[in-house]
Amino acid sequence: MFLRWIVRLVVRIGVTVTAVIALLVGIGVYYYNATLPPVQELLDGRARGSVTMLDNSGAVFAWRGQQFGGAIDAKTVSPHLRNAVVATEDKRFYRHFGVSPRGIASAVRINLSEGRGPLSGHGGSTITQQTAKLLCLGTPYNEQDWKSERAYEAECREGSLWRKIKEATYAIAMEVKYSKDEILTIYLNRAFLGEGSRGFEAASQRYFGKSANEVAPAEAAMLAGLLVAPSRYAPTNNLERSQRRAATVIRLMEEQDYLTAAQAQDAQANPAVLSDAAEAEAGGYFADWVMSSGPEFFTRNTTEDVIIRTTMDQRIQKAAEDAMTFIFENKVREGSKAQAAIVVMSADGAVRAMVGGRRTKVSGVFNRASQAKRQTGSSFKPFVYATAMEMGYSPLDTIRDEPFCMNIPGSGEWCPKNYTKDYKGQVTLTEALKRSLNIPAVKISEVTGPGSGAESGAGLWHRKRIGRQPGDGAWRIGGHFDRNGRGLCRHPQRRVFGHALWIGRAEAAGRRYALDGHHRRHRRTGDPERGGRIADLYDGKSGVRRIGTPCRPARSPRCGQDRHNPSRA
Numbered sequence: 158m159f160l161r162w163i164v165r166l167v168v169r170i171g172v173t174v175t176a177v178i179a180l181l182v183g184i185g186v187y188y189y190n191a192t193l194p195p196v197q198e199l200l201d202g203r204a205r206g207s208v209t210m211l212d213n214s215g216a217v218f219a220w221r222g223q224q225f226g227g228a229i230d231a232k233t234v235s236p237h238l239r240n241a242v243v244a245t246e247d248k249r250f251y252r253h254f255g256v257s258p259r260g261i262a263s264a265v266r267i268n269l270s271e272g273r274g275p276l277s278g279h280g281g282s283t284i285t286q287q288t289a290k291l292l293c294l295g296t297p298y299n300e301q302d303w304k305s306e307r308a309y310e311a312e313c314r315e316g317s318l319w320r321k322i323k324e325a326t327y328a329i330a331m332e333v334k335y336s337k338d339e340i341l342t343i344y345l346n347r348a349f350l351g352e353g354s355r356g357f358e359a360a361s362q363r364y365f366g367k368s369a370n371e372v373a374p375a376e377a378a379m380l381a382g383l384l385v386a387p388s389r390y391a392p393t394n395n396l397e398r399s400q401r402r403a404a405t406v407i408r409l410m411e412e413q414d415y416l417t418a419a420q421a422q423d424a425q426a427n428p429a430v431l432s433d434a435a436e437a438e439a440g441g442y443f444a445d446w447v448m449s450s451g452p453e454f455f456t457r458n459t460t461e462d463v464i465i466r467t468t469m470d471q472r473i474q475k476a477a478e479d480a481m482t483f484i485f486e487n488k489v490r491e492g493s494k495a496q497a498a499i500v501v502m503s504a505d506g507a508v509r510a511m512v513g514g515r516r517t518k519v520s521g522v523f524n525r526a527s528q529a530k531r532q533t534g535s536s537f538k539p540f541v542y543a544t545a546m547e548m549g550y551s552p553l554d555t556i557r558d559e560p561f562c563m564n565i566p567g568s569g570e571w572c573p574k575n576y577t578k579d580y581k582g583q584v585t586l587t588e589a590l591k592r593s594l595n596i597p598a599v600k601i602s603e604v605t606g607p608g609s610g611a612e613s614g615a616g617l618w619h620r621k622r623i624g625r626q627p628g629d630g631a632w633r634i635g636g637h638f639d640r641n642g643r644g645l646c647r648h649p650q651r652r653v654f655g656h657a658l659w660i661g662r663a664e665a666a667g668r669r670y671a672l673d674g675h676h677r678r679h680r681r682t683g684d685p686e687r688g689g690r691i692a693d694l695y696d697g698k699s700g701v702r703r704i705g706t707p708c709r710p711a712r713s714p715r716c717g718q719d720r721h722n723p724s725r726a
Contacts, residue, residue: 366432
């Protein structure tokens, strides 16, 4: 009798609790349902825009920011992609009401068997619940309400029991408000898929160079495989690992009859590969330079999708990267900490290629080409010789390259040496510069007088403060590459340009903008005749192409033509 009473009491309590929970869930569903906007307003949830960079021929070479790529629809997207997502994330998606009790029970069992808490690890979330999480239960990001986007996203991903109850309620409300295809459409457009890609259209364009509406089974499987861990399985990080994950997705698709055995076998035998642009990963340093030096509203803080056309030449960029790799693989001893940087500029100041360190396929790292401040080294020698010519010397005058010592006040005796540790004897000034000989440069600097070479160089940098570095026989300029050496390649009209250039125009919100200002302003930076004297040392007949020459003479193809009058090149 007592036992029966206990059973009835437990049943009543259970029924009461269930009724209360059902009432609360009903109220929550009603509230969320009333606040849900039309589907089209939920497709692009980015707080920031994206930046797509084009080279000088109009080809894409880099992406930055949060890429969207445009809205796609679950009804028109590639059926292989739709099936891959459902097979991987929620095989009962079209049969449940937003929450899958079976999936939750299975997840709890797996978590407990693996020694975790019931809600830690596997969540048993349906696609609808994941979409609710992506929407942050309808709370949009607002800069005034959150310290950062990271803090906002952390709040959206919180895994407490109360949060999961609210997510389940929101998911049910979505099932009431929207159709299954509409929910899947939101999910396909909002999911993060690595490399800044928001949504499957952006990811498909980023990795394969094609629309998500056109992907084949192998490509669809690779994209769907990113959902479990976007950064880890991004094919740009580790293609083999991404392909192994895709193989698992293909097996799931075959098991659930989304692929025939023949289709699955073909997809396994021909795994997806990256597009040429994604595989090249060209110009990471160049792209970082653009993002750091460009107008903030078009780069770092853009709220629109921006397309920037730059001056980079991918052919030259690849050659520079290959050269850097070759040097460190074949000319530098193992374990060396040596570093290097490469900048290639054309006659008008346009930067065609940039490598900021020994690792070439990177981004977001220290860029020695644009950020490092260092001695100018041999690149300052032309200004020493230009000063000599200003005092009456000729490029054909001779000087003797031989052992030489001099006394530096405060430092004692100093004996400079050539890089090759040998001596060339009697050489012309042109030959001395061509071979980048140290001793003739030091002798000339002593003849012309301390500080004269510095004054010649300063005339090309708007009288920047230039000081002598005692004990090394060289002049030093503290600064970045766009100051160091831009006088070494002259315009056909003997102009010397004031800034390194990277940009031509930008497009945002369907409108074009000419970004003139700082990055496209051509101006003289000093006496054009002084710049011309430097250029005279680089006459095509002299063959001067070596150290300290960022580009060839104005008449050579590498320096390019006068963009205002090509016939004068």
